Amino acid sequence: MCMHFMSDNAASVHPNVWQAMLAADTPDAPYDGDALSAKLDEAFSDVFERPCWALWVASGTAANCLALATMVPPQGGVICHREAHIETSEGGAPGFYTHGAKLMLADGEGAKLTPAAIQDVIEPIKPGVHWVQPAAISITQATELGRVYTSAEVTEIGLLSRDRTMWLHMDGARFGNAVAFLRCTPAKLTCDAGVHALSFGFVKNGGLGAEAIVFFDEGLADIARYRRKRAGHLQSKGRFLAAQILALLDGKLWLENALAANEAAAIISQGAADRLLEPVEGNQLFLRMSAAERDVLRGRGFAFYDHGPDGARMVTAWDSRPEDCRAMAEAIAGL
Amino acid sequence: MCMHFMSDNAASVHPNVWQAMLAADTPDAPYDGDALSAKLDEAFSDVFERPCWALWVASGTAANCLALATMVPPQGGVICHREAHIETSEGGAPGFYTHGAKLMLADGEGAKLTPAAIQDVIEPIKPGVHWVQPAAISITQATELGRVYTSAEVTEIGLLSRDRTMWLHMDGARFGNAVAFLRCTPAKLTCDAGVHALSFGFVKNGGLGAEAIVFFDEGLADIARYRRKRAGHLQSKGRFLAAQILALLDGKLWLENALAANEAAAIISQGAADRLLEPVEGNQLFLRMSAAERDVLRGRGFAFYDHGPDGARMVTAWDSRPEDCRAMAEAIAGL
Amino acid sequence: MCMHFMSDNAASVHPNVWQAMLAADTPDAPYDGDALSAKLDEAFSDVFERPCWALWVASGTAANCLALATMVPPQGGVICHREAHIETSEGGAPGFYTHGAKLMLADGEGAKLTPAAIQDVIEPIKPGVHWVQPAAISITQATELGRVYTSAEVTEIGLLSRDRTMWLHMDGARFGNAVAFLRCTPAKLTCDAGVHALSFGFVKNGGLGAEAIVFFDEGLADIARYRRKRAGHLQSKGRFLAAQILALLDGKLWLENALAANEAAAIISQGAADRLLEPVEGNQLFLRMSAAERDVLRGRGFAFYDHGPDGARMVTAWDSRPEDCRAMAEAIAGL
Amino acid sequence: MCMHFMSDNAASVHPNVWQAMLAADTPDAPYDGDALSAKLDEAFSDVFERPCWALWVASGTAANCLALATMVPPQGGVICHREAHIETSEGGAPGFYTHGAKLMLADGEGAKLTPAAIQDVIEPIKPGVHWVQPAAISITQATELGRVYTSAEVTEIGLLSRDRTMWLHMDGARFGNAVAFLRCTPAKLTCDAGVHALSFGFVKNGGLGAEAIVFFDEGLADIARYRRKRAGHLQSKGRFLAAQILALLDGKLWLENALAANEAAAIISQGAADRLLEPVEGNQLFLRMSAAERDVLRGRGFAFYDHGPDGARMVTAWDSRPEDCRAMAEAIAGL
Secondary structure: OOEEOOOHHHOOOOHHHHHHHHHOOOOOOOOOOOHHHHOHHHHHHHHHOOOOEEEEEOOHHHHHHHHHHHHOOOOEEEEEEOOOHHHHOOOOHHHHHOOOOEEEEEOOHHHOOOHHHHHHHHOOOOOOOOOOEEEEEEEEOOOOOOOOOOHHHHHHHHHHHHHOOOEEEEEEOOHHHHHHHHOOOHHHHOHHHOOOEEEEOOHHHOOOOOEEEEEOOHHHHHHHHHHHHHOOOOOOOOHHHHHHHHHHHHHHHHHHHHHHHHHHHHHHHHOOHHHEOOOOOOOEEEEEOOHHHHHHHHHOOEEOEEOOOOEEEEEOOOOOOHHHHHHHHHHHHOO | OOEEOOOHHHOOOOHHHHHHHHHOOOOOOOOOOOHHHHOHHHHHHHHHOOOOEEEEEOOHHHHHHHHHHHHOOOOEEEEEEOOOHHHHOOOOHHHHHOOOOEEEEEOOHHHOOOHHHHHHHHOOOOOOOOOOEEEEEEEEOOOOOOOOOOHHHHHHHHHHHHHOOOEEEEEEOOHHHHHHHHOOOHHHHOHHHOOOEEEEOOHHHOOOOOEEEEEOOHHHHHHHHHHHHHOOOOOOOOHHHHHHHHHHHHHHHHHHHHHHHHHHHHHHHHOOHHHEOOOOOOOEEEEEOOHHHHHHHHHOOEEOEEOOOOEEEEEOOOOOOHHHHHHHHHHHHOO | OOEEOOOHHHOOOOHHHHHHHHHOOOOOOOOOOOHHHHHHHHHHHHHHOOOOEEEEEOOHHHHHHHHHHHHOOOOEEEEEEOOOHHHHOOOOHHHHHOOOOEEEEEOOHHHOOOHHHHHHHHOOOOOOOOOOEEEEEEEEOOOOOOOOOOHHHHHHHHHHHHHOOOEEEEEEOOHHHHHHHHOOOHHHHOHHHOOOEEEEOOHHHOOOOOEEEEEOOHHHHHHHHHHHHHOOOOOOOOHHHHHHHHHHHHHHHHHHHHHHHHHHHHHHHHOOHHHEOOOOOOOEEEEEOOHHHHHHHHHOOEEOEEOOOOEEEEEOOOOOOHHHHHHHHHHHHOO | OOEEOOOHHHOOOOHHHHHHHHHOOOOOOOOOOOOOHHHHHHHHHHHHOOOOEEEEEOOHHHHHHHHHHHHOOOOEEEEEEOOOHHHHOOOOHHHHHOOOOEEEEEOOHHHOOOHHHHHHHHOOOOOOOOOOEEEEEEEEOOOOOOOOOOHHHHHHHHHHHHHOOOEEEEEEOOHHHHHHHHOOOHHHHOHHHOOOEEEEOOHHHOOOOOEEEEEOOHHHHHHHHHHHHHOOOOOOOOHHHHHHHHHHHHHHHHHHHHHHHHHHHHHHHHOOHHHEOOOOOOOEEEEEOOHHHHHHHHHOOEEOEEOOOOEEEEEOOOOOOHHHHHHHHHHHHOO
């Protein structure tokens, strides 16, 4: 049997999600005209303690790129980290959705942006038409290296974006894990901190095929609705996407799932304290590990990704079994 | 209780589809690296009796537009009917996916293209860079007015497309209904007739959120795979889309469902023979009907769309209940 | 020797334009940083009696499409006449510049739009994301069939565009000819009538390779400047484009040239009164003429285009020689 | 009086170019249907000693981006130097023309790419749809830092591009200066070395507003013709662009002009040998120079750009006067 720590993006679907989907299997209006889709805005407004506008889409790539496309004109730019998913792993989707806007890459420890790093990108850009002018900042929470922005850190970036008249987008594919780590309110990390649009990830956290784009600006949401249709992401049986999201919002199941995933990662990290390349702040572990050592683990039934020639990347999910995590921790400790 | 004949696009999901999805809820590789997605090419090759390459996507709009985007350069054109879904109802998605290629509109009875109608579009186009040159033809099977192209009719268009070095795409959102009506092999209507890519619809026919783009040309499929990712349509839990499609292909459930939908339409049409605006060749009915008459029907619990000021559009689905259809037929007959 | 009535788009360059270009051949700042480019806004503000913002570009296609691209989001539409140059003759350039926005075709006599014809396009468009929503209207002055909108006619369209919150663009490739025909102020036909951006044509009217996009809205101009660079239309020796335009504005040479072209057309029309397919309101003539008759004229040294199987299109220019026009008039009369 | 060493992009126009333009001022067919445009292919085939296909456009940005757009699919990438003009200075034009393809940045001394630097970009790119796959390489000759690729160096890159099935583009805004420096045949640096398309710059070298895209592959040229029109770059009086280019090709005037510009730079460099940040291989000089020193020079009437906080960039042109260059050399030596 394989103990799976490849990625949370292929984890199983939470029973409540299945139940909600099955319950949604009655005729209703197509697209987002159904009763469940109609509840989304209110449900997220509850989560974020202020009015917000939410759209379901099928993938994180679609969520990120639709959000950015509403914010950035084709001739503009998006400042993001060199390791950002939108830069490294989305097959050029931002270029497609934004009609050729430019990703402008910043550096920063743990794949985190800082105001200083953003300034380093902005400073050399001269005013005028020869140079692409940045129109938005995109940060990932938790980052691609498993790190979490504190509310204060997001707020600093939010202030900078406000001062520079740029929009602020948060790729929250693992937003739940970040909230679970910080144990603060979702609002503190987003709208209160100056974020205008959040890709709120559910697929990695118990969902099947539904993410939410949560807008804290109604004008952006209005544009996004048109662009979602234009991108073929307005599914006709949208009620099944709304059902997934509502099931995960209900009783904060999303947070419960994220806590479970983080806890699972914490268990593994106990056996790997001296190998950590990054602090474990969510459900991702980056470990120093030779190829030979990786072979040993894989030989024992553990599945995970390489992280460069001398590292390993392990990701836990809401359904990771504690006993598997303990076994992994022991196996690592015994290397 | 409402008897629902609005559109098949919001019909319920077939139990076999649910079963297959639930069965797919075990860890596997993400995206289309899973065991189920790997079976698609073979499964469709069986259906079409020749090698083909198939990609799942979440919507018919995505299927159509991805197919066209692989066929048509940005500076080219797509000949389609004035009533084609890609022209009338997809929010400009073809313009997005093809990067601005032009839809070139042809006329034709029943929303069907003919070689003559296509020639009428082509003829006035002068050679040279000032005029957009058509690179593909797109036909809808069954059409937006519920009509079906015979194999001979598709073949004629296929020959024209070959002679003019244009690709031929078929929007098969209701492909099953067309096959069910003609009772011919799927191949006869597609690859044998010169079709290069088919949007094979499942969502309207018992699926939840999965359509297939079936390519009869490997080069097109290779491009489409990149473009699917780039459009955010490569879902990470793609196994659930593959599961839906395989369940509907299994034992020709797709055909069985389509036959049931067509049969349901036939029942209604028995009460409406003198009102038919179009022959009923699938699961769509277009009836002459005054506003007052529509009110009567709606008052009796029937839901359906207007079709212009003096018409009604009714669509049956795999799950339409024969008793509801009989009730509708009687109600219409009694108007 | 050939007497040339093919198109004004290849006419000769006015001596004053040459002189101004030669005079501009001293070092200055590149792009639009030079002293001549800096004068454009003021020069056009004089012409239009109100503040306006003007950009030079090399072609009418670039002028039209840049203007539209600043007005219309990719998911939007542009209402134009079925015979509009942007629809028929620009090789899909609007699709490129607008990132796939849709041209929505209206009918109308003489290639002129009317409020009623525009309403006929708008009316069937339902609100909502499935249907492309129009964001601008584009009219051609003088039209592709040589007809001229009166100030009152433009104003009516301007009011409609205002009521519907759409921008109004005027393709003025032959704007001078329209002004010359109406003998009204340029403002009356544009900004006073609700036009937001004008492609002011100079190439057909004595220029070499410079058109102006005149914006009556500063925000649009600001966007257009970035998009011009992005389209490769910010030439480094832009001073030579500014020089051409200033030379043609100086002393209203553009109007003098247009009057000469119109007068030349009037001369020809005197021999062709019974053949006119359209009233002659500028410098274009559309005549009923059989293939055999066309052959006769061509045999006598006259060059012009066919206009369908039984017609001829003749265009005069600022440099058409009256004696050639009289010869043409006589030749036609003698057919 | 100002002694101008800002950029060659605003230099004066060569008398032969004026003469050719004035001579072209007779009626001819519009666009590229005229007699002069028809000569371009042959004229460049002579220069490159093999069949080639050439298109005029108005700017280097248009030349570069049209070339790349014919080579790279929207989902693909272009490998170029971090300092490449297409990356730093074209306002996002490559994103516009290629519909969002990705520029993939390589490092290298003197803004020159090497096979090793290109490999460093390629190596980490995994196969598969999640990662943008490079489809072309673009090099600048001479580079943005005034350096020149030898024929052997281009050939090495050409071989790599061939092995990896990538196209090779050369931005030759200062191609003449490179040929003048190396005193080799143009073919040796381009088609013989594996280059598929060259942006052959004339504007910086005595032209007014005409560059050539020279294709060594007919299929690419066929696509580019459509895309040129679509980008609004098919000027109606194209004969004046062809005239410029033919005048500069005639008797190798382009080479003569480039030699003059290089010689002018050599004169300046004689006074600045100990300040050179880059070897002077063409007509650009990059000098170590403090702000105070720059002020001194500017006080004496010399115009040039800063190059970072402690440097100066000076560019000579075909019309730089030797006495001005000597004065500059002396002034620098005397700092």
